Amino acid sequence: MSSQKPETKAIRLQTDRTEQKEHSTPLFLTSSFVYDSAENMAAAFSAESPEVNIYSRFSNPTVDEFIQKIAQLEGAADGIATGTGMAAVFSTFMAFLSQGDHIISASAVFGSTHTILTKYLKRWGIEYSYFEMSKPESIEAMIRSNTKMLYVETPSNPGLDIIDIEFVASICIRHNILLVVDNCFATPAVQQPMKYGADLVLHSATKFIDGQGRVLGGVVVGRKELIHELYLFVRNTGPSMSPFNAWVLPKAWKLYLYVWSGMLPAPCNWLSS
Numbered sequence: 001m002s003s004q005k006p007e008t009k010a011i012r013l014q015t016d017r018t019e020q021k022e023h024s025t026p027l028f029l030t031s032s033f034v035y036d037s038a039e040n041m042a043a044a045f046s047a048e049s050p051e052v053n054i055y056s057r058f059s060n061p062t063v064d065e066f067i068q069k070i071a072q073l074e075g076a077a078d079g080i081a082t083g084t085g086m087a088a089v090f091s092t093f094m095a096f097l098s099q100g101d102h103i104i105s106a107s108a109v110f111g112s113t114h115t116i117l118t119k120y121l122k123r124w125g126i127e128y129s130y131f132e133m134s135k136p137e138s139i140e141a142m143i144r145s146n147t148k149m150l151y152v153e154t155p156s157n158p159g160l161d162i163i164d165i166e167f168v169a170s171i172c173i174r175h176n177i178l179l180v181v182d183n184c185f186a187t188p189a190v191q192q193p194m195k196y197g198a199d200l201v202l203h204s205a206t207k208f209i210d211g212q213g214r215v216l217g218g219v220v221v222g223r224k225e226l227i228h229e230l231y232l233f234v235r236n237t238g239p240s241m242s243p244f245n246a247w248v249l250p251k252a253w254k255l256y257l258y259v260w261s262g263m264l265p266a267p268c269n270w271l272s273s
């Protein structure tokens with residue numbers, strides 16, 4: 001498995017088969033999990049990083065499979081899945097920004113992200129500044145002592161504005177600011193922002209990751225310690241992904257991945273034409 005390329009892993013990676021030897025990955029449509037004893041249950045619930053599944057708001061094997069597939073494709077160590085793309089955006093802001101902090105964002109962002117930045121963050125004393133995507137050189141002058149995060153969506157929805165991720169990452173590294181990239185429109189098949197220095201990469205999985213307009217979903221990937229912070233936020237506040245949606249999502253892009261990576265088996269060649 002370790003010698004496989006990320007896109008191969010993203011296809012092959014699968015929850016352990018049960019004794020039924022099912023072909024399709026199992027769907028753990030369960031709200032919670034059982035314990036051998038009340039003591040084991042109490043110990044699992046009190047752990048900050050439990051080693052077993054406890055409750056599907058915290059973790060679920062089907063959701064984990066979806067997360068690990070996206071993390072492989074993005075070149076990230078770990079991830080967290082959410083019920084919608086906006087839950088991924090909002091959870092990221094809430095987990096890493098506090099009262100008195102400042103966020104710099106491209107002005108070309110998805111409408112609901114704009115609403116969070118301009119309406120809700122303000123209520124909790126978090127200030128924002130917008131820069132134009134075509135003027136990334138203007139970012140540095142906006143940085144303050146309380147600037148904690150730089151947020152970009154590239155390509156942006158709906159204008160398809162793009163930005164040089166490596167350039168903005170170099171600014172973030174110089175000033176010790178978290179760089180968060182919404183990679184929804186490019187997808188990890190086309191662009192992997194972590195390669196260019198992003199700290200966190202998020203998606204509305206509702207869009208191209210599903211690709212068929214069936215379910216809502218969101219995902220954030222990044223370094224282990226950052227994802228642990230997000231895990232604690234999601235675990236306690238509840239914007240978690242449904243196991244059913246997590247089971248549906250890879251069924252769509254598994255096929256696209258076969259096509260993109262040229263791995264499509266001969267009987268299915270018509271799909272790439």
Ligand SMILES: Cc1ncc(COP(=O)(O)O)c(C=O)c1O
Nearest residue numbers: 084085086110157184204206217
């Ligand atoms: C770039 C981008 N980010 C976030 C979102 C929000 O995602 P969701 O609709 O899954 O909440 C969207 C939705 O269109 C989007 O296009």
